[in-house]
Every structure is written in structure tokens, then in C-alpha cells.
Amino acid sequence: MTRRWRPSLWFVLGGAMGGTLGLSLIGLVIFRYLGPVIGFGEAAILLGAAIGILTGALWLILVRLLQRPVTGLAAYAAAVRAAPDAATPEPAHFGTRELHRMAVNVIDMAGTLADREATIRSFTDHVTHELKTPVTAIRAATELLEDDPALSPGNRALVGQIAGAGEQMQRQLAALRELAAAREVPLGGGGRLADLLPSLGADHPGLQVTAGGAERPLPLSPDVLGIVLRHMADNAAAHGARALRLTADAEGLTIADDGKGISPGNRAHVFEPFFTTRRESGGTGMGLYIVARLLKAQGAEIAIAPTPSGTTFRITFPG
Structure with a gap:
């Protein structure tokens, strides 16, 4: 300047x-x-x-x-x-002087945010890379121990717990990498439900996925929309849903399933990182958090909508 x-x-x-x-x-x-x-x-x-x-x-x-x-x-x-x-x-x-000061502050803020984003990305890459080797070693060691016929039942149960902990760490690292990648997804629009329904159904054969307004272009890129729908389908299937209904309209996107629903006490926490009711079955608590953060980066919001049964999420797009 x-x-x-x-x-x-x-x-x-x-x-x-x-x-x-x-x-x-x-x-x-x-x-x-x-x-x-x-x-x-x-x-x-x-x-x-x-x-x-x-x-x-x-x-x-x-x-x-x-x-x-x-x-x-x-x-x-x-x-x-x-x-x-x-x-x-x-x-x-x-x-003017006032506009000059405002421009300087905006430019400095953009640089600070870019540096912070780069730091977070570098730290995430470093952590996931450094932990990948020991986690793999734990998994290999537990597999060798499980094949030992002389292992006592108590020790075998302990090895099983170690193996489960190793798998949990792998899932958390995968979620961390996915969250870092989600922050870098470019902005854009034009994603349609019709283009993603075949792959969504193939990845979740236990879910009957249907859509309304499938041809309507949504203000999300196909990549972003695909990540959102995949996580929502994973969440629905993990909570016992057999049917998933997607409805796109002029104001947003409704995602409804017929699963067991969300208890009133958990509704305020479902979008928090690492919050899960399925810790013992391998839940990472990162799926809905990734969805919420990704949508927020696109200017959209997601919330739980009232429903008599199952779970309904409502995504609203910026006007």
C-alpha cells in the first residue's frame, strides 16, 4: 500500500x-x-x-x-x-482514511486466517502421519497375538480390547483427515440429488434412499453435497434406519430417516466434535460435526427438525 x-x-x-x-x-x-x-x-x-x-x-x-x-x-x-x-x-x-484503515484490517485478517488455516492443515497432516505407523504396528501385533494358540482366554480378551482401541484410533485419524480435507473443498453450486443417488444407494444397500426434487440444482458443489449425504446416510444406517428420504426445495434440503431418533438430551450435542452414543461400536462422533462445519463454510446451516418419529435434519441455504 x-x-x-x-x-x-x-x-x-x-x-x-x-x-x-x-x-x-x-x-x-x-x-x-x-x-x-x-x-x-x-x-x-x-x-x-x-x-x-x-x-x-x-x-x-x-x-x-x-x-x-x-x-x-x-x-x-x-x-x-x-x-x-x-x-x-x-x-x-x-x-478515505476510514476506508483505508478498514481495508488494511480486512487484508490483515485474511492473511491471519490463511496462516491459521495453513497451520491447522500442517498440524493435522503431521499428527496423522506420525500416528499412522504406531497404529499400524499395534494392529499387526494384535493380529500376531490373536493367532497364538497358547494365549489364555484372559489375555485373548485383553488383546481384543487392544485391537478394538487400535481400530478406534484408525477411525479417528480417518475422520481427522476427512475434516481437514472438507475445509479445503472449493465453493460452488450445481449439485443435484439425482447425480448422487446411485452411488449413495450402492454404498448403503441396507437403506432405501428416495428423493424429491432430485433434479433441482442446489447451491453446493457435487463434492460437498456428496460428502454431506454420505455422512448423513452413514448416521441414519448406524441408528437403525431402513429408509432415507431426501427432499430438495427452494429454501433448502430435508433429510429424514426412520431410525430410532435422537433423545431430547442429546439434541443439543449432536453437532459437537467427538460426541457419539456409539462409542462401544466404533462411532467417532465426527460425522455430523464434519457436515456442520462443511456446510458453515459454504454459508449454509443444518439443524434438527421436529418429527414424530425417526430423525429429520433441515439444511438451509443462504438467501
Whole structure:
């Protein structure tokens, strides 16, 4: 950013109001004295042209000092949001002092968020990479111990618990990698239920998946929509559902199943990380959290909708 003199916002607004009022008053005075000399019709045309030119110059000043910096900053923010890792050029014009300070803060905030995102991604990659080897070693060791015919029943039960803990760690690491990948999914739209129903049914043969409004384009990319629906189908199947109904409309997407439902005490916690009622059967508590975070990154929201039986989720898209 280049250092230059920048007028204050109050000076620009006050000058615009003062200039408009001054042009009107000066025009009346000049018209009063110029009319008898050159004729009132000619004086009106001359003053109208002069006031129009001066008003146009004032408009250009306001566009340069107010409208162009605001639209440039908005375009910069939109470009950073669409491609956080890309080198987005900073706005070229900053207008008044107040707009300059706001632009500096927005640019600094974008850089801070990008650095934080890179740190989280690097830490996630490091943790998952470092833990992958010991978890694999635990799994291999338990498999060798389980094949030992001399292992006592008590020790065999202990080895089974160790194996289960190793599998749980693998699932948590997979969920962590998926969460990190979900944060990097690009924004976009055009995803349709019709394009994802075949793979969703094939991945969940125990679920009867049906859809309403399947051809309606949704404001989510196919990748994002696929991740969301897969997690929702996994969650429904894990809670005993046999049927899953997807309904897309102009305001959002409804996902309803006929499973055992969610107890009132658990409703406030289902979108929290690592919250699960299936810990003993391998639940990681990350599925709905990933869905909620992914949708939030797209500007959408998910909530539990009232239903007499089963579970219904409602996804609302930004207007």
C-alpha cells in the first residue's frame, strides 16, 4: 500500500453536501443578475449546463473516494473466500482514511486466517502421519497375538480390547483427515440429488434412499453435497434406519430417516466434535460435526427438525 494523503470521510461527505448546496445558491444569484443581461432562457441553459458539469465532477470524486474502494474491497474478500490459497492482489484504491484503515484490517485478517488455516492443515497432516505407523504396528501385533494358540482366554480378551482401541484410533485419524480435507473443498453450486443417488444407494444397500426434487440444482458443489449425504446416510444406517428420504426445495434440503431418533438430551450435542452414543461400536462422533462445519463454510446451516418419529435434519441455504 502506498502512503499518500487521504481525506477523512466526514470531509468528503461534508464537502459533497456543501458543494451541492453551494451550487444551488450560486446558481440562483447568478441567474438573478445574468438573466436581464443575456436573457433568462439563455441564462437558465448556461447555468444548467454549468451545474450539470460540476455535479458530474462531484459524482466522479465520490465514486473514486467511496464507491470504487468499497467494491474493490468486496471483490478482494470474495476472491479470497473462493480461493484462500491463491495469491489475490490487494485492492488498488482505498479512498478515505476510514476506508483505508478498514481495508488494511480486512487484508490483515485474511492473511491471519490463511496462516491459521495453513497451520491447522500442517498440524493435522503431521499428527496423522506420525500416528499412522504406531497404529499400524499395534494392529499387526494384535493380529500376531490373536493367532497364538497358547494365549489364555484372559489375555485373548485383553488383546481384543487392544485391537478394538487400535481400530478406534484408525477411525479417528480417518475422520481427522476427512475434516481437514472438507475445509479445503472449493465453493460452488450445481449439485443435484439425482447425480448422487446411485452411488449413495450402492454404498448403503441396507437403506432405501428416495428423493424429491432430485433434479433441482442446489447451491453446493457435487463434492460437498456428496460428502454431506454420505455422512448423513452413514448416521441414519448406524441408528437403525431402513429408509432415507431426501427432499430438495427452494429454501433448502430435508433429510429424514426412520431410525430410532435422537433423545431430547442429546439434541443439543449432536453437532459437537467427538460426541457419539456409539462409542462401544466404533462411532467417532465426527460425522455430523464434519457436515456442520462443511456446510458453515459454504454459508449454509443444518439443524434438527421436529418429527414424530425417526430423525429429520433441515439444511438451509443462504438467501
